[in-house]
Amino acid sequence: MNIKFFNVALGVALAATTLSASAQKNYTSGMVAYTTEMRGQQADVKQYFTADSTAILITLGPANVKILTTAKHDYLAVVLDVPVANMKKAGIATPAELEEGMSQLPTFTFTPGTETKQISGFNCKKVVAKDAKSGKTYDVWITNDITVPETAVPFYYTKIGGFPVQFTAFQQGQEQPITISSVSDAKAPAGTYAIAKDFEKVGMSDLGGGR
DSSP states (O other): HHHHHHHHHHHHHHHHHHHHOOOEOOOSSEEOOOEEETEEOOOOOEEEEEEEEEEEEETTTTEEEEEEEEEOOOOEEEEEGGGGGGGGEEEEHHHHHHHHHHSSSOOOEEEEEEEEEEEEEEEEEEEEEEETTTOOOOEEEOOOOOEEOOGGGGGGTTTSSSSEEEEEEEEETTTEEEEEEEEEEEOTTTTTSSSOSSEEEEEGGGGGSOO
């Protein structure tokens, strides 16, 4: 009887361990890290997120770029810090620019596939995304190992059914291949979601110009 009880207890313990190992990790805030290519240069990216805001920090050569957005997509700021050029500027998008930017993004329908693979430690499955505007299709690898706020997912992939780990990103008509390297609950450094007082606030069209 004792042996039987032990076996039952062991079975329950093993089942609990298995469930714990496969349990979905839920992030309410944190950081997504990845490396991509921008204008022919490698860019290291840290994307901090909360339920209502996102701050994308990009290191691109001598430049440090920060992109601030909200969950409602009613605010966009590009903060540019280039010490070698003595440049500290923050471009704030107008409502018209926000609307135009959103209109340029793809509108996808999603078809789940049967292929699976591991990417960066995540269990992923393939989903084919088809753009209603261009008719082009893209392979997107998503995971359900974690859940994140919608702010941590590109707007055009929020209805894909999981967290995109390997995908194509779109910005100003350009396509960028992205592979997420890690997701953590790392806290954003103080001031990450704000524009420091020593930055000059300008229009988006003025961001690239000299002071």
